[in-house]
Amino acid sequence: MENLPLRFESIFSADCIIFGFDEGELKVLLIERNEEPFKEWFALPGNFVYENESIDEAAERILYELTGLKGIYMQQFYTFGEVNRHPQGRVITVAYFAMIRLNGQKELKPVTNYARKAVWVSVKDLPQLAFDHTEIFKKGFEKIKNKISYQPIAFELLPEKFTLTQLQNLYEVILNKKLDKRNFRKKMLAYDILKELDEKQKGVSYRAAKLYKFDKRKYSKYFHNELSFGKE
Amino acid sequence: MENLPLRFESIFSADCIIFGFDEGELKVLLIERNEEPFKEWFALPGNFVYENESIDEAAERILYELTGLKGIYMQQFYTFGEVNRHPQGRVITVAYFAMIRLNGQKELKPVTNYARKAVWVSVKDLPQLAFDHTEIFKKGFEKIKNKISYQPIAFELLPEKFTLTQLQNLYEVILNKKLDKRNFRKKMLAYDILKELDEKQKGVSYRAAKLYKFDKRKYSKYFHNELSFGKE
DNA sequence: AATATACGGTGTATTTTTTACACTAAGTGA
DNA sequence: TCACTTAGTGTAAAAAATACACCGTATATT
Structure with missing residues (x-):
């Protein structure tokens, strides 16, 4: 040719x-x-x-x-x-x-x-x-x-308001591994990119969880922090 | 159009x-x-x-x-x-x-x-x-x-045999930041991807440093380890 | 009203990793 | 042999990651 x-x-x-x-x-x-x-x-x-x-x-x-x-x-x-x-x-x-x-x-x-x-x-x-x-x-x-381990893209897949358990489930599904509940929450909240809402989950037949939303403003402040859920 | x-x-x-x-x-x-x-x-x-x-x-x-x-x-x-x-x-x-x-x-x-x-x-x-x-x-x-912080690509830029100081200089130039000599060596050697040679540097007007080479075999064993020189 | 159910939410101790830091040793050249 | 320059080394403190278990609370059931 x-x-x-x-x-x-x-x-x-x-x-x-x-x-x-x-x-x-x-x-x-x-x-x-x-x-x-x-x-x-x-x-x-x-x-x-x-x-x-x-x-x-x-x-x-x-x-x-x-x-x-x-x-x-x-x-x-x-x-x-x-x-x-x-x-x-x-x-x-x-x-x-x-x-x-x-x-x-x-x-x-x-x-x-x-x-x-x-x-x-x-x-x-x-x-x-x-x-x-x-x-x-x-x-x-x-x-x-x-x-997903170093950038907050997971939020794009969730409803605007979500619970920490939903967020953790999503991470677990994508990473295909179990994560520890307490450590996950500690870490995620420490990044300070979530906004805790006054609202709670509705329509569940058990204690309703708090809803959160992703806070883009806060995130851009700390843009350099890499989220890390890779090794656990 | x-x-x-x-x-x-x-x-x-x-x-x-x-x-x-x-x-x-x-x-x-x-x-x-x-x-x-x-x-x-x-x-x-x-x-x-x-x-x-x-x-x-x-x-x-x-x-x-x-x-x-x-x-x-x-x-x-x-x-x-x-x-x-x-x-x-x-x-x-x-x-x-x-x-x-x-x-x-x-x-x-x-x-x-x-x-x-x-x-x-x-x-x-x-x-x-x-x-x-x-x-x-x-x-x-x-x-x-x-x-460069998580994959051993830096070696591609160095001669086959190099000193740890040369390697560190290269990292410093690419990352545009000073790294600590002891910590750099500790970390780099801990990854166990370098092979220490019997040879020494030649033609320098001071104490000659040991030469190393990148060991691809060892590297592929531990392929999952990410090298990390990002935060220091 | 009492009970069962299911998930929500929380803290601490241990281990590992990262960081900060400074001196002696060895070889070269004058 | 002395001056100079880089090689090479260890430890302590701080920070981050991990492992781990129970009570609280809303709902549904009887």
Whole structure:
């Protein structure tokens, strides 16, 4: 093959790993493909980057088309550019992860034509994915496992008001390990990035827990403190 | 503008931040551009990704063309895709950093035509760079500052055999802070990733220090231990 | 009203890690 | 042999991480 710049017939796309937390499980939003190749396979949501948009904007658009949500926490984490990753030609993809608050609603009606439907799947039983999306998912999951220990991204997955137990559960699910309740609370409160509310949990059949919310102001003051829940 | 996939007229490139350590200074390899736009400006070495190569291969090629070196430690760290980052059209670039052993040699004869020459510049007095390369450099430098504290990448910049003082100097230069000699040695040796050699430093006009080398075998045993020189 | 149930919420002692700190030893060059 | 320069070393104090168990309180049940 000749040495030509990737100019014609080359395409790039952005793919998104969209995480949600529901009923104690960490979930990913997958689409069922409506087009060849890999028609009817599950895949990460993704689409081409248009000429007039940045890659970040493309990622935001993909998320919006699927969920109707804007202003969501998203982060680029890796670019996949193997020559044969796409069976129909050269495609380079920039991968993002995003975290959204589920708040119970689970049905999504994607407005894109490349997907026939979108479903939330627990990360524990992820099906085989189209293209190299399984690899992309693994890399992104590793990334957030890592990142959650030193940056307050977990809050993005919880309702605005949450209990410390809910927060701990989320950490436990992502890190896939049990944490000690007293130590977790001590540490989390010591970071001083949570605001204790006057409200309490409702609708539980036992003693209601205090609600907290993430305090962005306080956080930015201490931006350098790394949260650490890695070793316990 | 229409919403078209970035198919025609779109280009991507790989840009490399190539670090070297010499005479106690951290340096970057810059090229002086030989072509418009930004002719005669300094820039990060970079080139288009060809159709028949992965992005990683493109990055390796760029490094090879400039330095004649292969098998160098390189890592992708971010992809820059703003619409107007290149004055002549849409270019997306995947950025890498690389670390090479300088061993004194400083003259490089680039064999590419986009560069008239390549020079080592201290990171402390980096000139203005073409395109958004200053931003790319900053992001990459942050990345290695971060990474050096938990992965043994610093060794890539040193000669195969080095003294603990040389290693400490390198950490100090990258982290831009003084470290305590005793604590540095204690910690570094405790990781048990260095092999003490029988040899000593030569050609110094004072007591010669012991030489060490990085022991990859030992390192992979304890791959999970994060080196940490972040807080002192 | 009494009781059972389930989670909420709290403190302390121990171990480990990090930090701060200063002098003698050894080799070189004059 | 003396002056100079860097090599090489240990300990004590502070901070952070860990391990660990019980009572309190709201709700549901009888």
